[in-house]
Amino acid sequence: MKLFSNKGRLRLKGHKHLTSDVPVRELDLKKVPFVYFPLMANNAKPITPLVKEGDLVKKGTRIALREHMYVPVYSSVSGKVVANKVMFNPGLGRPCPHLVIENDFKNEEEKKALKVLKDNPTKEEIVEAIKEAGIVGLGGAGFPTWIKYNGVKDIEFILINAVECEPFLTTDYVTTIANAKELIEGALLLKRAADASKVVIAIKKDKEAAIKALNEELTNYQDIELRLVPDAYPMGWERTLVEQVFKRTYNNLPSECHVVVDNSQTAIAVYRALKEGKPITERLLTISGEPELIKDPANILVPVGTPVSVVLAEFDINQDKPLMVLNGGPMTSTALRTLEVATTAPSGGYTIVKPIKQRVDNCLRCGECTYSCPAGLQPVEIKQAFEARDFERLENLCVTKCVECGICSYVCPSGIELTDTMKRAKSLVWLRQAQQQKKEK
């Protein structure tokens, strides 16, 4: 309970028990005839293919490169490159061409996909290796990891985010338990890359099995500790987590307060890439949802690039009534219009829910949205300023700080689509800022 400040947190039902203890499944390769890789990034920058139609590739062959921020892409199956296909790209928000590889089901691996790092690497060598491995933030953001560490100074802590606050998803949880050692080793590599003094792994305090697994491994290491955080949403958001663990705030990047944050699966991917020479070729997805709609929710390991339709075909889903398939958890995802979309490395999972019915009342100015916003924004005021197209007020209200966590729409008793309004307001402000910059040139 805060007097004038924002509470910025919400208690949500996690539904994690649906998939947390269920054995992990593995998608039979035979069921994946094609894999698809988008040729346009989420920020609309192009990804250039390095192979052409007819080329033969193996699992681990570099097939494309995004020049902006240098992100190489690797094939997840062995087979032949066939013609590009235009498919809907949910991260981008519109269709774009995809590179298509036809699976030959032989599962041949590239022998030397990545160079294994020798012992005692320098921090520049680590950063270079991460860069060449094409590792991106696997918590969902997909931000190129090497950039966070490139030339960074004065870092005290590496914060490993094993919180996974999005309801239904348990992919981080399950991989943490299964790969605790790799997580820690990867985290230590990151620590070296940033010249940090300590590593902190943050995890929710009710994740007993994961805490146990980590603690067992941590006895062998120094300078690395476990920190338990409360079960609240959005505890996994970078800003909230840094404030919770270190009591520090920052304006744009956590490096301002001497912290670098990375997801737990990213740390594991770093270890695998640098110490085992394996790029990211598979992804553990949580396929879950409301019990009446999906009878056998579970985590499933799939090759990157598998279409969602192939993944969902593995599950017993009640298709009698209309439903929603969300690419991610219920709070920050979008509902897919088609199942012909490709899974990517940062995909967390897919959730099946009933369509939501809204009753929209007038805003009663209760202030619940303002009180709950983790970024400290005032959605009600932003909505009014947006409807009035008052740009100065929108900028004054710092609308660009919104991360679309969804809490404002969640708490609104009148059912107003505040998150959507925030998205539109942000677009408007960015557009206006871009126009003004153009004018000044």
Place this chain on the structure above:
Amino acid sequence: MAKTSSTTKEGEIKMELKTGFAPYRRSKQTTFKIMLELLIVLLVVYLAAIIYNFTLGAAYGLKAILMLLVSIVTTFLCDLFVAGIRYKKDKDGAFGPYLSKFLLGNYSIITAVILTLTVPIGTPYYVLIVGNIFATLLVKHAFGGFGNNIVNPAVAARIVLLLAFGSTLKATLGTDPIAGGSAAGATITTSYATQVGAKWLLGSLPEANGLTMLDIYLGRYSAAIGETFTILLLVAGVYLAVRKIINWRTPVFYFGTIALVAIPLALIAKVNVGNYLLLTFGLGGVVFGGVFMLTDPVTSPTSNFGKALIGIIAAFLTMLIRVAGNLPEGVAISILFVNFLVPVIDKLNGGVTNKDLWKKYVVAATLGLVTIGTMSAIGAGKMAKLAPGEEDTTSEEPLVEIFASYAGSYTSPAPDGGEHSSEFTTNVEVGLDIEFNIVKLEVSDYASPPKFLKDNELEQLVSFYTTLDVKGFRDLPAISISDAGASVGEGAHLIPGKGYSSVAIYRAIENAFSDINIATGSHTSAMCEPGEYCTYEDETLTVDVYTSLEESKILTLNLSEEGQSTDSFKNKWANKYPEILALYQGLDIDTFMGYTDPAELYVVDGDDLAAGLTYTCDRLFYAVQDAFMH
């Protein structure tokens, strides 16, 4: 929401996919549920009020129920009217679902219940209807319905009723006495507030109202229907805050600031701080306004800081109006003012809510200190204006004008060897109202040295005398000091052990009245012609005529209750009587006795002042003449 089906190559999946806006989970709390819970709490408060009103009489209880129904029906019809006007077939679809959505989404019933709770039981139905129409049509729907009104509809309507129909907002039905109110027709809140010279500063209950502090908090008195049962209102407030129907910051800062202002005021006025605090919250609409009206979310700022600010500002205004202003009640007006400030507060509260918190604390603290400081200064100023030296010897402040003043004195003889070694003179000044009731008694120089009659004993005497009229004084058994130096006689006007002073005061008043002569007369008149069907009974009017012996003129009249008028003419007579009485006052007795017909007195410049009330006026004329004929 788009709809697509999707199949895989083998045709295993055939889903009907729907889309929508993120997030795909929503809280279970809805505006409808919030308003419903608020309505239930309001109805519980109203139920308590209905039960209390039934204890006053069946008519009261029924009126309470009917007032609520009238309000609800009026707002419902207003909603219907606006729904009809706004309906556009192509935009809104079928009328039925549109209408139910409109009615259920505007929550006008809440306004109806709150407005009814803020008016007293004696409010006429037409006034209530006007108030509800104003609130619903003008304040709410003219601005766009629920969520768009700038000011609280119930508050605005209540103020309009106060300004336009103030005199009809009585706390009783008909001419019944007000429960807990004073005889002159004021509720306890009004009488508390209008104590001469020190509104809301002197913190003690007027004893004549006969209420204890517990009575105040349990609502055993009449004022507005819903604002009396303070304890229930506080419980309701706590419940609503815990259930998050209202935001706790507004009422807490409102009540807190009022308390922080009340404490220095009580200290300045040298009254019991605890008592004063209890009275500040117990009387008037502070608790009701703070719990139900100030907390209306539509007319509050959206940020928590803003919600706290309006509590502080409203508290400042409430106390300002109570202490420095002319109105007995400041709550509704302060809420209205604060409603106007809300857009400014929202506008100034830009940026993010979790930065620069120190600024917010500073602003809130500064506002609070300014409030407390200003109110303390105003209170000190008011106290200084109170005429000094009169507190000990004045009687209860009269709520009616003093019509005539008489001065008298008495010199007590000095007995030999008694406690009083020298004679002393007592002076009194007696204030009489228009019917020659004693309403004021000032006693000075009553004993030397003053230790003989204590202050509270003098107060006791004064209180006793002010319950009498001149005739009642004359009827008192005489008291005096015997030759042995002891007091003789008995009665409430003789304080045991304080014979000299008691007798001195008694004789002084007697001396003051020495010029007054009382003659009593009566007259019975037949209301109907013999043989005529009549629903009236023959009435006898008795009148005490006060005359001045020296000047041989009529000073005033004091009429018996019976015979004044029939029920149907009661109001007319009450309005007319002062004019008629004025004809008698100062009238020379011989001149009057020379009249043979009432018309000689009542027709002035061709105008028959008794027109329309001839029966009563004639009866009075004959009764007064009868008084002089003995």
